[in-house]
Structure formats: C-alpha cells, structure tokens
Amino acid sequence: MRQKYIFGPVISRRLGRSLGIDLIPHKVCSLNCLYCECGPTTHLTIKRQEFVPTEEVISQLRQFLSRNKKPIDVITFSGSGEPTLHSHIGEIIHFLKKHYLYPVCVLTNGTLLDRKSVQRDLMAADIVIPSLDSATLRGFSRINRPHPKLDIKSIINGIASFNKRFKGKLYLEIFIVPGINDREDEIKALIKATKKIQPDIIQLNTLDRPGTESWIKPASKSKLQQIAGQLSTITKVEIISRKAFKDREDLKKKAIPRSIRGRIVNILRRRPCTLSELSLILGLDKKEIKREIQEMKIIQQKKVGSGIFLTLKPALSD
Numbered sequence: 001m002r003q004k005y006i007f008g009p010v011i012s013r014r015l016g017r018s019l020g021i022d023l024i025p026h027k028v029c030s031l032n033c034l035y036c037e038c039g040p041t042t043h044l045t046i047k048r049q050e051f052v053p054t055e056e057v058i059s060q061l062r063q064f065l066s067r068n069k070k071p072i073d074v075i076t077f078s079g080s081g082e083p084t085l086h087s088h089i090g091e092i093i094h095f096l097k098k099h100y101l102y103p104v105c106v107l108t109n110g111t112l113l114d115r116k117s118v119q120r121d122l123m124a125a126d127i128v129i130p131s132l133d134s135a136t137l138r139g140f141s142r143i144n145r146p147h148p149k150l151d152i153k154s155i156i157n158g159i160a161s162f163n164k165r166f167k168g169k170l171y172l173e174i175f176i177v178p179g180i181n182d183r184e185d186e187i188k189a190l191i192k193a194t195k196k197i198q199p200d201i202i203q204l205n206t207l208d209r210p211g212t213e214s215w216i217k218p219a220s221k222s223k224l225q226q227i228a229g230q231l232s233t234i235t236k237v238e239i240i241s242r243k244a245f246k247d248r249e250d251l252k253k254k255a256i257p258r259s260i261r262g263r264i265v266n267i268l269r270r271r272p273c274t275l276s277e278l279s280l281i282l283g284l285d286k287k288e289i290k291r292e293i294q295e296m297k298i299i300q301q302k303k304v305g306s307g308i309f310l311t312l313k314p315a316l317s318d
C-alpha cells in the first residue's frame with residue numbers, strides 16, 4: 001500500500017526525528033499565511049470534514065509502525081494544511097496513544113481551538129503547538145489572511161481555555177514578519193495574549209525557507225532577540241534556529257533507497273528543503289541526490305537568507 005498520509009521520519013528543527021501524518025489535501029486551510037511553505041491556500045475553509053478516510057490512515061500507520069526500523073522521536077500531525085480541519089483527528093490520536101509509546105504532537109494554526117469538539121480531540125496529545133502571529137485584527141488579517149468568519153479574540157480565548165485543561169505541553173509559535181508584527185503595539189498585544197494563554201514555551205520563528213509571498217524577509221537576529229527579551233517576562237522563549245538541525249548530523253544513516261525520486265517529490269510537495277536537509281531525511285549522499293534532481297528536471301532552486309532551497313516547479317506542487 002502506498003503511504004499517502006504518512007511521511008518521513010523527517011528531521012524537525014524542534015522535535016527531532018518526526019513521523020508526519022498529513023490528513024488534509026493540499027492546500028486546504030482556515031488561513032492563507034504570507035509565509036506558508038506550502039504555497040497559497042486554494043480552499044479557505046473552517047468546515048471540519050473527514051478529508052481523507054480515517055480507516056485508511058490508521059491502517060497505514062499500523063502497517064508502517066509494525067515494520068519500521070528507523071528511530072522516531074515523535075509522531076506529528078502536520079503537512080500541507082490545517083490538521084484540526086479533519087473531523088476524526090481525535091480518533092487517530094486515540095489509536096496512537098492506545099497502541100504505541102511515541103509522543104504525539106499536533107502542529108496547528110489554533111484557529112479552531114475555540115470549539116469544544118477540537119479541544120476534546122487534541123486533549124490526548126502530548127504536545128500541541130498552536131501558532132499566534134498577531135493578537136490584533138490588523139496583524140492577523142495582514143499576516144494570516146484568515147477565513148472571514150474567524151475572530152482573533154475568540155481564537156486567543158480558545159487556546160487559553162484549551163491550555164487550562166490540557167495536561168501535555170503547549171508551545172506557542174510566533175512567526176515574525178518584519179514591518180508587520182515586530183512593531184511595539186503588536187508586541188504589547190502579543191504579551192497580553194500570551195499572559196492569558198500561559199504556554200510552556202514561546203517559540204519565535206521567522207522566514208528560513210521560501211514562503212508564499214516572495215517579498216517577505218526574515219527578521220534579523222537582533223530583532224528576534226529583542227522580542228524574545230520582551231516576551232521572556234511571561235515564560236521561556238526559544239528562537240528557533242537552523243543550528244539544532246545541523247547538530248543532528250549524527251542521525252545521518254545510509255539507507256538503500258526505493259524510488260528516491262518519488263520520495264524527493266513527496267518531501268518537497270510538503271515543504272522546501274535544502275540539499276543538506278534532503279540528504280539527512282533520505283539518508284543519502286548529497287552528490288547522489290544532486291544527480292537525481294538534475295535528471296528529474298522538475299525541481300527549482302530558491303535562495304532565502306543564506307540558504308538555497310529546492311522546491312517543485314509551480315505546476316507540480318498542487
């Protein structure tokens with residue numbers, strides 16, 4: 001059976017070796033963020049549905065985990081859309097928690113956490129990482145370009161009320177877009193919101209691979225440090241850096257590849273990667289990957305900051 005809904009394990013900067021579960025077709029989301037690595041949202045929705053068959057996801061997980069020999073640090077719901085839009089995500093989390101010991105993490109944009117059903121579904125996870133880039137209507141509209149029925153106050157209250165009852169760890173991710181949410185009024189509003197949410201950790205992020213809009217620039221290190229200092233009055237703040245990724249060179253393992261090209265396309269469909277990242281994920285030598293890529297002719301390069309990222313040519317990323 002082709003594993004359509006499971007990918008990896010991939011190296012995540014924050015979580016280590018992460019087996020990904022993608023429950024949402026490309027690119028269904030409740031937001032259309034400027035910085036999204038998966039390209040523009042083509043189906044902007046807040047309606048939960050069983051976008052992919054739950055039974056098939058569970059059967060793929062069962063099959064994969066019974067044969068897998070690679071180390072896995074965490075199983076993560078992420079991918080190319082908002083995972084909480086899948087109406088049966090709770091059932092899949094319960095399946096994992098009942099049968100395996102791996103920690104389960106959900107990366108979410110947090111927009112549906114004001115619903116009791118979504119809160120219930122995520123309660124059994126070990127780590128939930130909602131994002132909150134702005135606590136003002138202006139910033140939220142400009143950065144996240146939300147579904148028109150979403151309300152930022154209700155989202156903040158939803159994340160806060162979820163975290164009051166949640167027994168796992170909640171990391172709040174804030175993505176800084178210079179010129180929009182790095183202004184003083186935005187930071188003040190974020191401080192107020194994070195006081196209410198009480199996350200275990202705040203993770204500050206900025207552009208480090210090609211986003212949907214090419215004009216966005218990464219925030220400078222000094223700006224991130226300044227904002228981290230302001231937010232650290234509430235809780236621990238981490239600046240997410242590429243270093244953690246580089247430190248994991250020890251995870252590199254030689255594997256005998258089955259359909260390298262298919263795996264490259266599968267990975268790049270979900271997120272742009274550098275050659276080094278692909279080499280770590282696939283466990284293959286960079287030269288070998290380069291050779292495959294040159295022959296494939298469907299991959300392009302984009303420079304962001306000091307990194308050169310490989311992405312699929314536009315017509316192929318859908």
Ligand code: SF4
Pocket residue numbers: 029030031032033035036037038041080081082109
């Ligand atoms: S970054 Fe996440 S929340 Fe924003 S559009 Fe992309 S998938 Fe949706």
